[in-house]
Amino acid sequence: MNTAASSLGEFQQAFATALFEDKAQDASPIASLLQQPAFAIYRNTVRKACIDALEANYPAVARLVGVEWFRAAAAVHVAVTPPRDARLMHYGAGFADFLAGFGPAASLTYLPDVARLDRFWTEAHIAADAEMLDGSALASLPPEQLGTRVLILHPAARWAWFDEAPIHTIWRSNREGDGDTGDIDWHGEGSLLTRPQDSVCWCELDRADVAFLDACAAGLSLGDAAAAALSVQADVDLSQLLAKLLRAGAFAGIH
Amino acid sequence: MNASLTAGLGLKPEHFDAALSCRVPGLWFEVHPENYLVDGGPRLRWLEAVRGSHAVSLHGVSLSLAGDAAPDAAHLQRLAALVKRIEPALVSEHLAWSAWGDQHYPDLLPFPRTTEALQRIVANIERTQAALGRSIAIENPSHYLHIEQHAWDEIDFLTELTRRTGCSLLLDVNNVHVSASNLGFSAEAYLDRFPASNVAEIHLAGHTPDPTLGAAMLIDSHDAPVAPVVWALYQRLVERIGARPTLIERDGNVPAFEEILAERNVAAAVLQQCDATAEQVAA
Numbered sequence: 001m002n003t004a005a006s007s008l009g010e011f012q013q014a015f016a017t018a019l020f021e022d023k024a025q026d027a028s029p030i031a032s033l034l035q036q037p038a039f040a041i042y043r044n045t046v047r048k049a050c051i052d053a054l055e056a057n058y059p060a061v062a063r064l065v066g067v068e069w070f071r072a073a074a075a076v077h078v079a080v081t082p083p084r085d086a087r088l089m090h091y092g093a094g095f096a097d098f099l100a101g102f103g104p105a106a107s108l109t110y111l112p113d114v115a116r117l118d119r120f121w122t123e124a125h126i127a128a129d130a131e132m133l134d135g136s137a138l139a140s141l142p143p144e145q146l147g148t149r150v151l152i153l154h155p156a157a158r159w160a161w162f163d164e165a166p167i168h169t170i171w172r173s174n175r176e177g178d179g180d181t182g183d184i185d186w187h188g189e190g191s192l193l194t195r196p197q198d199s200v201c202w203c204e205l206d207r208a209d210v211a212f213l214d215a216c217a218a219g220l221s222l223g224d225a226a227a228a229a230l231s232v233q234a235d236v237d238l239s240q241l242l243a244k245l246l247r248a249g250a251f252a253g254i255h
Numbered sequence: 256m257n258a259s260l261t262a263g264l265g266l267k268p269e270h271f272d273a274a275l276s277c278r279v280p281g282l283w284f285e286v287h288p289e290n291y292l293v294d295g296g297p298r299l300r301w302l303e304a305v306r307g308s309h310a311v312s313l314h315g316v317s318l319s320l321a322g323d324a325a326p327d328a329a330h331l332q333r334l335a336a337l338v339k340r341i342e343p344a345l346v347s348e349h350l351a352w353s354a355w356g357d358q359h360y361p362d363l364l365p366f367p368r369t370t371e372a373l374q375r376i377v378a379n380i381e382r383t384q385a386a387l388g389r390s391i392a393i394e395n396p397s398h399y400l401h402i403e404q405h406a407w408d409e410i411d412f413l414t415e416l417t418r419r420t421g422c423s424l425l426l427d428v429n430n431v432h433v434s435a436s437n438l439g440f441s442a443e444a445y446l447d448r449f450p451a452s453n454v455a456e457i458h459l460a461g462h463t464p465d466p467t468l469g470a471a472m473l474i475d476s477h478d479a480p481v482a483p484v485v486w487a488l489y490q491r492l493v494e495r496i497g498a499r500p501t502l503i504e505r506d507g508n509v510p511a512f513e514e515i516l517a518e519r520n521v522a523a524a525v526l527q528q529c530d531a532t533a534e535q536v537a538a
Contacts, residue, residue, distance in 0.1 A: 008372050009323035011404070015364060016355040029404075037468055038399035038437070042362055049361035083359040086317030086330055087289050129295035155295070198297040 019046050020079050050078040053088035058095060058118045060174040061111060073102060089122060110165040117171040117191055117202075120158035124193045124200045127156035132196055133251035135243065141254075147223030151216045152253040156195035159250075161210040163188040168204045196249030203248050208233035209241055213250065222254075260310055260344060260500035262522035264515055267505070271301050273512035275308060281523060282516075283310040283344065285502050289317050291341075292333040302341060312345040312456070312502070313338065314425075317359065320379045320393070321366045322352035331386045338387050345456055345500070347392040347425045348383070350376070350413065363396050367404035368412045380420040392455040393417075394425040397475035398434035414450050423455035428489050429481065429504075433462050433473045442488055451496035459489055459522060460504040478507025480518055490525055497533060498526040 007029070014028040019042060033039050054074040055062050062070040077098045083091045096115035099105050105112075132154060141149065162168070166184055168191035190205030192213070205213075208229040215225035229236050245251065261281030266274055274284060284305055291302050305311060315334065318326045338346060351363035366372055384390050393416060395409065407415075413424055426449055435442035461479030465472040481489075481503065493499070501522045505515050 007323075008321075008366060008369070008375060011367060012323055012352060012355045012364075016358065016360060019360055032403055033400050036400055038465075038472055040467070041399045041465065041472070041474065042364060045362045046360045053361070083361065084357055086327070086354070086359050086361075087292050088361060089290065089293075126293035126296050126298070195296065198300060 015042075019043055020082065047075065047078060049088070050083060050091065051075055053083070053091045054078070054095060057089065057092045057122055058115055060118050060171050061095075061099070061115050063174040064111065064114060064170070065105075065108070073099070073105065076102070089126065093119065095119070110167055110170055113160075113162050113165070113167040114171045114174070116160060117167065117193070118175070120160070120191075120193045121175070121200050121202075124156040124158050124195050127195065130155050130252040132249040133246060133253055135246045137254060138242070138246070147221060147226075149222050150219060150255045151222060151225070151251045152255060153213070153217055154194060154249055154252040156200075157192065157213075157250045158194075159190065159192040159205060159210060159213050161188065161190040161205070161207060165189075167191065168202070172202060172204075192245075192248055192250060194249040201248065203244070206233065208236040209245065212241060213245065216251075261498075261526050262519045263310075263312065263500065263502045264519050265314075265502060265504045265506070266305065266311075267509050268301070269509065270512045270515075271305065275305055277512070277516065278308075279516070279520070279523075282519070283312065283500070283502075285312040285314050285345075285504075287316050288313040288334055288337050289315065291337055292330070299340075306341050310344040311341055312347065312500075313341065313343045314502075315346070315348040316363065317353050317361070318348045318379070318383060319352045319354040320348055320383070321350060321364075321372060321376050322354055322379075323372075323375055324354070326379055326383055327354065331383060335386050335388070338389070345392060346387060346389060347394055347456065349394045349396055350409075350416075351396045365396065365398065365400055365402060367402050368407040368409065369404065370406060373407065373412060373415060376416060377419045380416065380422050384420065384422065390421050390423060392423040392425040394427050394458065395430055396434075397427075397430040398438050399472065399474075401438060410445065410448050410450070414453070417450070417453045424450070424453045425456045425458060426454050426492070426499075427458035427460070428492060429458065429460040429462055429485050430475055432482070432485050432488060433475045436473045437471075443491065446488060446492050447495065449492075449496075454496055454499050457489070457492070457499050457501040458504055459485060459501060461485075476507060477504050481521075486521070489522070493525055493529045494532075498529045501526060 011029045014030045018034060051071050051074045077095060081094055096112045099115055100112040166187055166189045168189040169184055190210040192205050193200055193202045211232045212225045212229040215228040226238050229241060260283045263283035263285055266284040266286050291298050349363045352366055353360050353364060416422055431445050432442050459481045460477045461481055462473045463476045463479055464470045465474050503519045
């Protein structure tokens with residue numbers, strides 16, 4: 001027996017390398033395997049499983065660009081960044097950043113942010129369980145104490161503000177509908193994803209909502225969060241803002 | 256408990272509702288635990304609901320037991336938590352590897368069956384069984400490549416694993432057919448030699464010819480009904496070793512629940528016939 005080839009680790013190092021490199025490895029412990037046409041089965045299966053996972057995890061992106069374009073782009077990402085976790089629903093954390101630097105996608109400036117919302121969906125779907133804060137819990141507190149309290153975000157809540165484009169509208173229409181954004185109003189938008197009844201839900205946010213949630217996430221008090229909302233939108237109706245976020249299931253508690 | 260399991264089905268998310276309400280006697284379900292290793296959310300609720308009415312088996316695809324490294328500790332910890340939560344009837348994994356370095360390769364990759372590999376896999380199975388607090392079943396893989404460095408015959412290798420670790424075996428009859436066809440050995444001879452007492456579970460699935468290499472290379476694709484030749488091998492196996500929990504796997508071209516339930520019922524009938532024959536012999 002070839003002693004070099006008897007090392008399990010050397011075999012696996014060479015095999016793993018060959019899965020994403022098509023060139024021959026003459027002196028390798030797997031040289032005789034690479035000469036067999038069947039080695040392509042492993043290359044194809046591994047690559048396809050990774051690309052399938054990205055397509056499953058980024059359905060709005062796939063719908064926007066078409067499956068063929070998506071899979072070609074995904075193949076480039078897979079070759080550079082194979083999964084690091086056996087749970088393929090976690091795969092693709094860096095896909096939005098990849099798209100932002102992917103030459104052929106340069107004209108689709110909104111694509112990375114649409115990918116960020118697809119990623120938010122996955123994160124919200126698998127996040128830890130927690131009770132949703134009920135509005136009545138707030139109503140029962142003495143009004144003079146409210147300002148010093150801190151709202152605790154629900155583990156499934158994900159949100160962002162997108163200044164350049166109506167990302168929420170583009171994402172939503174490609175995630176849930178026919179992808180028709182024909183008469184879209186081109187303005188900045190915020191987006192919130194939550195999981196109130198075990199299903200991921202989403203709603204559009206304005207700047208003040210996002211400022212409020214950012215402040216809560218930073219551990220600021222309700223009073224400071226309200227000030228943050230007012231600072232970006234002076235005419236904001238704070239009770240409506242809070243009711244909307246509570247109804248969406250953005251919070252899990254109050255300290 | 257396992258004696259009450261007859262034929263089961265790989266559970267697909269699109270079949271959850273139908274599966275939950277299906278009360279065919281002896282029916283059980285198998286899932287890949289990787290899809291349920293989450294912090295919370297609906298997936299765990301679905302699995303717990305199914306577990307509330309049926310026996311469930313966890314069939315792992317990513318522990319990489321044949322990798323020259325210990326199984327990922329965090330992954331093993333999450334798997335142990337799921338086992339505790341679900342209390343599965345069976346836990347199984349593959350005689351394969353799927354991780355190297357810090358990267359994961361979602362497939363069941365082959366390795367040379369050497370004594371070095373045997374020792375590593377024994378250690379990995381022992382570590383897994385200790386973490387889970389129970390024994391697991393190890394599945395024979397599908398083969399596509401001739402690996403000249405093999406020092407061990409596959410059945411001898413699997414038998415030695417059971418002897419050293421107390422693990423049981425999951426015998427995938429379709430994998431035997433696919434491997435026998437691709438590597439040129441007799442599936443009947445392989446199955447006739449397989450150690451009957453160690454078989455905790457049997458798998459059946461469909462295969463397809465490789466799109467480029469043709470019928471000379473069969474792919475363990477799980478995207479078609481079980482082939483007649485595999486049914487014949489299954490019948491022959493069960494007549495020799497007796498009834499064992501048997502699972503129909505279907506991962507691609509997934510048909511309506513009723514259609515794969517009908518396929519599952521064929522396996523259940525084979526098992527029932529085997530039990531009836533055994534009773535007649537005993538009487």
